Amino acid sequence: MAAFNLTTSDASPFILMGIPGLEAAHIWISIPFSIFYIIGLFGNFMLLFVVGKEQTLHKPMYLLLSMLALTDIGTSTSVVPKALSIFWFNLKGITVGGCLTQMFFLHSVSIMESAVLVTMAYDRYVAICTPLRYATILTNARIVKLGLVGLIRAVLLMLPLPLLLSRQPFCDNPIIPHTYCEHMAVVKMSCGDTTVNRMYSLVMAFVVIGLDLMLVALSYSLIIRAVLRISSKKSCLKALNTCTAHIWVMITSFTLFFFSTLTHRFGQSITPHVHIILANLFFLIPPVINPIIYGVKTKELRDKVVKYIYRR
Structure with a gap:
């Protein structure tokens, strides 16, 4: 124990190592990181702009797409700028307060995104199973209220984690072998008892995501039952x-989420640089592909985007 120089949570900054073992390739790794980030920002801001400008898109479905776009922007922006500062300028230091703030925002936005996906599943259930009542059940005001409930849920569930960690003693100059401050990575830097943090985060992850997946599964089971009753193929x-x-x-979102969460806890056998790169994909891939998927599959949105681009 004497080998550890304990500090309070207000002392020395953490050191984010980026991708250990691939330091020499940080500049090259930053190229796809920055490309994905720029494409994701462009696609999601374009979606928000078009939905905001076009009155015909002021509908529940497109409000939900806008919420999804905001969460995608939030998750990638919580992680990528700091990662690029490590890759480009070797700025590896981050204060404990900054680390806990980053952790709070990236996990809160991830929980918010899960809530949006559940609401979108409910939207599809109402549209298919009770189409005549869709306009009365899912109004714009109700969608906004559901979004606020999801936001409040995310904040209240995540707030205890940084508060608990802020009371922990950390070893002097703790080194985090990652590009961002993930909760379990920060917990491992503590020299105190982190049983409460570990148990709370594990229960929260499985209860929240388990509940959300259960609601999505229920919605789609009802959708499939309704669709199978349709006589016309x-x-x-x-x-x-x-x-x-x-x-x-x-x-895409839930698969990457579970991979990121479980490998931080049980992925000791995975090569660290592989684990870190794949964990970052959780924040890079969805913001890029989500606007593309909805742009391709939603004709009304696609037509408005194309029309606006050509008009300009």
């Missing part, structure tokens, strides 16, 4: 086609 395929974009987005 063409109408059946048309109904299912309205769900494909959401299904692809959901599969």
